[in-house]
Amino acid sequence: MLFSETLLSKFLLHYGSHAEVTTKNRSFDQITRVVLVLTTFKTANIYLDRRIISIFLLGIISGLPWVMIGSALTLWLQEAGLSRSSIGFAGLIFAVYSINFLWAPLVDRFSLARVLGTRNKTGNKQSWIITCQIIIACCCLSMSLFAPTDAAKTLILIALILACASATQDIAIDAYRVQSFKPQEKALISAGAAAATGGWWTGYAAIGFIPLALSDVGWSWPSLYLLLATITAITTVLCILMPAAQTTTSQPEAAALLLPQCRSKIHQKALLLLMALPWCIAIWAVGGWGIPAGFKQSQGFIPVIIAIEIFLAGFLLHTLSQLPSQGLSHAASFNEKLLANTYHTLILPLRDFFMRNGPAIAISLLGFIFLFKIGEAFLGRMSIVFYKEIGFSKTQIATYSKMLTWLVTMACVIPCGILNARLGLLKGLMVSGLFMAASNLMFCLLAIAGPVEWLYFVTVVIDGFTSAWATVAFVAFISHLCSHQFSATQYALLASLGNLGRTLLASNSGLLVDIFNGDWALFFAITALMVTPSLVLLWRLRFKLLTLRND
Numbered sequence: 001m002l003f004s005e006t007l008l009s010k011f012l013l014h015y016g017s018h019a020e021v022t023t024k025n026r027s028f029d030q031i032t033r034v035v036l037v038l039t040t041f042k043t044a045n046i047y048l049d050r051r052i053i054s055i056f057l058l059g060i061i062s063g064l065p066w067v068m069i070g071s072a073l074t075l076w077l078q079e080a081g082l083s084r085s086s087i088g089f090a091g092l093i094f095a096v097y098s099i100n101f102l103w104a105p106l107v108d109r110f111s112l113a114r115v116l117g118t119r120n121k122t123g124n125k126q127s128w129i130i131t132c133q134i135i136i137a138c139c140c141l142s143m144s145l146f147a148p149t150d151a152a153k154t155l156i157l158i159a160l161i162l163a164c165a166s167a168t169q170d171i172a173i174d175a176y177r178v179q180s181f182k183p184q185e186k187a188l189i190s191a192g193a194a195a196a197t198g199g200w201w202t203g204y205a206a207i208g209f210i211p212l213a214l215s216d217v218g219w220s221w222p223s224l225y226l227l228l229a230t231i232t233a234i235t236t237v238l239c240i241l242m243p244a245a246q247t248t249t250s251q252p253e254a255a256a257l258l259l260p261q262c263r264s265k266i267h268q269k270a271l272l273l274l275m276a277l278p279w280c281i282a283i284w285a286v287g288g289w290g291i292p293a294g295f296k297q298s299q300g301f302i303p304v305i306i307a308i309e310i311f312l313a314g315f316l317l318h319t320l321s322q323l324p325s326q327g328l329s330h331a332a333s334f335n336e337k338l339l340a341n342t343y344h345t346l347i348l349p350l351r352d353f354f355m356r357n358g359p360a361i362a363i364s365l366l367g368f369i370f371l372f373k374i375g376e377a378f379l380g381r382m383s384i385v386f387y388k389e390i391g392f393s394k395t396q397i398a399t400y401s402k403m404l405t406w407l408v409t410m411a412c413v414i415p416c417g418i419l420n421a422r423l424g425l426l427k428g429l430m431v432s433g434l435f436m437a438a439s440n441l442m443f444c445l446l447a448i449a450g451p452v453e454w455l456y457f458v459t460v461v462i463d464g465f466t467s468a469w470a471t472v473a474f475v476a477f478i479s480h481l482c483s484h485q486f487s488a489t490q491y492a493l494l495a496s497l498g499n500l501g502r503t504l505l506a507s508n509s510g511l512l513v514d515i516f517n518g519d520w521a522l523f524f525a526i527t528a529l530m531v532t533p534s535l536v537l538l539w540r541l542r543f544k545l546l547t548l549r550n551d
Contacts, residue, residue: 046187046188046191046421047191047194047195047414047417049188049191050243051180051181051188051192051243052188052191052192052195053195054176054180054242054243055176055177055180055192055195055196055199056195056196056198056199056202057199057235057238057239057242058129058173058176058177058196058199058239058242059173059195059196059197059198059199059200059201059202059203060199060200060202060203060207060235061129061133061169061173061199061203061235061239062166062169062170062173062196062199062200062203063199063200063201063202063203063204063205063207063208064203064204064207064208064228064231064232064235065136065162065163065165065166065169066166066203066204066208067203067204067207067208067211067228068136068139068140068143068159068162068225068228069093069094069159069162069163069166070094071208071212072208072211072212072221072224072225072228073155073159075212075215076148076221077148077152077155079221080147080148080149080152081149082148082152093156093159093160093163094163096160096163096164096166096167097163097166097167097170098496099496100167100168100170100171100492100496101492101493101495101496103168103171104171104491104492104493107125107128107168107171107172107175111124112124112127112128112131125172125173125175125176125179126172126176126239126240126242126244128168128169128171128172129169129172129173129176129239130236130239130240132165132166132168132169132172133169133232133235133236133239134236135161135162135165136162136165136166136169136232137229137232137233137236138229139158139159139161139162139165140162140225140226140228140229140232141225141226141229142158143155143158143159143162143222143225144221144222144223144225144226144229145222146158147222171491171492173196174479174487174491174492174495175487175491177192177193177196177479178479178482178484178487178491179484179487180192183480183484186421186424186425186480187421189425189476189479189480190417190418190420190421190425190428190472190473190476191414191417191418191421192476192479193417193420193471193472193473193474193475193476193479194413194414194416194417194420194472195413195417196475197409197413197468197471197472197475198409198410198413198414201406201409201410201413202406202410205402205403205405205406205409206406206410207231209403210227211224211227211228214227348486349483349486349490349493350490350493352483352485352486352490353481353483353486353490356483357481361541364537364540364541365481365541366494366497367533367534367537368534368537368538368541369478369494369497369498370497370498371530371531371533371534371537372433372470372474372498372531372534373436373470373474373498373531374530374531374534375436375437375440375527375528375529375530375531376436376440376467376470376527377509378509378512378526378527378530379440379443379509379524379527382509382513382523383401383443386443386447386520387401387456389518389520390446390447390450390451390520391450391451392451392456396453396456400456400457400460401460404457404460404461404464405460405463405464408460408461408464408465408468409464409467409468412464412465412468412469413468413472416432416465416468416469416472416473417472419469420432420469420472420473420476425473425476425477425480426477426538426542428469428473428476429470429473429474429477429538430535430538430539430542432466432469432470432472432473432474433470433473433531433534433535433538434531434535435466435469435470436466436467436469436470436531437528437529437530437531437532438466438528439462439463439465439466439467440463440524440525440527440528441524441525441528442458442459442462442463443459443463443520443524444520444521444524444525444528445459446459447520447521447524448521474498478491478494478495478498479491481494482494512526
């Protein structure tokens with residue numbers, strides 16, 4: 001029994017007995033307050049769980065690469081005198097994060113721990129994380145050896161490799177978090193989501209602040225990348241000390257490999273070609289061969305590619321799900337083995353999600369995930385432009401929008417996790433979504449009032465709190481929807497769908513402001529209403545998702 005549980009029992013026993021003697025003279029309000037404080041202490045004590053601490057560390061590991069290939073690389077290229085188009089091309093590196101679901105089945109299926117001989121020391125997901133960390137550290141070391149003026153393309157290529165390792169690492173990190181808790185441990189699931197959010201912001205903003213600050217006091221960018229490589233090496237050592245995630249029966253053991261029955265060999269090869277097509281499109285999009293420069297540099301390029309990938313995946317799922325299956329014989333050909341393994345690694349996770357929830361609920365859930373954070377994405381995409389247009393200085397923007405947002409996020413993630421655990425996943429998601437939408441109205445007031453610094457401070461604090469709460473609730477909700485057996489693939493697919501919604505629709509935020517002739521107050525009022533469709537979907541699903549409600 002935890003210390004907090006023992007303490008709570010003693011207080012209840014003592015005050016309960018005492019209250020029976022003095023029922024007429026003493027109110028139970030005092031006892032209720034004691035119980036409330038101790039219950040809150042018990043909930044907060046969850047964050048001392050070793051698994052939660054490990055997830056916080058993994059959040060830091062996940063956020064730090066965004067500094068290496070984001071703000072740090074952009075400033076380095078800019079100071080080296082590269083053109084805006086070259087820097088914009090470097091930004092295509094982030095497309096990797098939107099298509100990492102393509103190789104998520106590899107992380108789910110392939111036992112890297114067995115290959116490396118570390119199965120008894122680290123779990124499979126840890127082995128993937130540690131391997132990716134080593135690759136990221138090596139990439140930082142390699143980037144420190146080149147200068148953008150002489151080898152800009154080489155730098156960007158190394159950064160692309162780093163992004164691939166980081167995106168793969170994110171798959172393993174999300175799977176580790178999902179597998180660390182049983183479905184019944186809803187409080188720990190919410191705490192894990194809070195720890196992941198706080199850790200990511202710590203890696204991205206707090207640790208990411210270090211190289212940017214040191215660059216102003218004379219540190220060269222190669223030296224800063226050596227520093228980032230050192231930090232990555234330290235986090236790699238800490239990863240080895242983490243507890244292994246809970247494992248379920250391996251997929252080949254859980255269900256013997258089944259081979260979809262094809263009408264002919266041509267049909268079989270056509271299915272294999274269909275499976276390979278998303279990979280080919282992804283490689284072509286990243287490479288950019290033969291793509292018109294105007295389309296490649298447009299904001300809609302990445303969302304269109306992702307939409308095509310998801311359409312192909314859905315079509316493939318529908319095609320294979322209609323085919324009867326049979327056991328794979330020992331004398332199967334290479335094509336049959338490849339088809340059977342792909343069926344298990346890519347199709348079964350999607351099929352499992354639809355079968356567990358039913359087609360109607362599954363589609364509604366996917367729609368909710370796609371739409372939930374649209375309003376926040378519209379606001380975030382144009383917030384810096386808004387601050388500059390109404391008259392705030394760059395120093396004020398950096399102070400409030402960056403550092404203050406990080407401080408608010410870090411201060412709020414644990415209370416938000418506790419609040420979400422007490423409300424329950426479903427109710428917490430609904431309430432946080434309403435507060436997230438309402439906080440956008442603060443930007444309406446700021447647009448009307450102009451550059452009032454105290455109002456800017458209040459707006460950032462409220463927006464930071466509601467965003468942190470909504471993010472914690474959203475991550476916990478997606479984590480709960482994933483099956484432990486297909487955790488990496490399912491979480492990557494669901495997270496990619498959420499990213500698709502934010503990327504695809506929010507790319508039109510500037511156009512929307514122009515349509516309103518620069519009326520920022522009206523723009524932010526519209527963004528406050530954008531969460532409505534997703535909350536309507538969630539409200540309609542509330543009785544069908546009884547497993548997400550607390551007793």
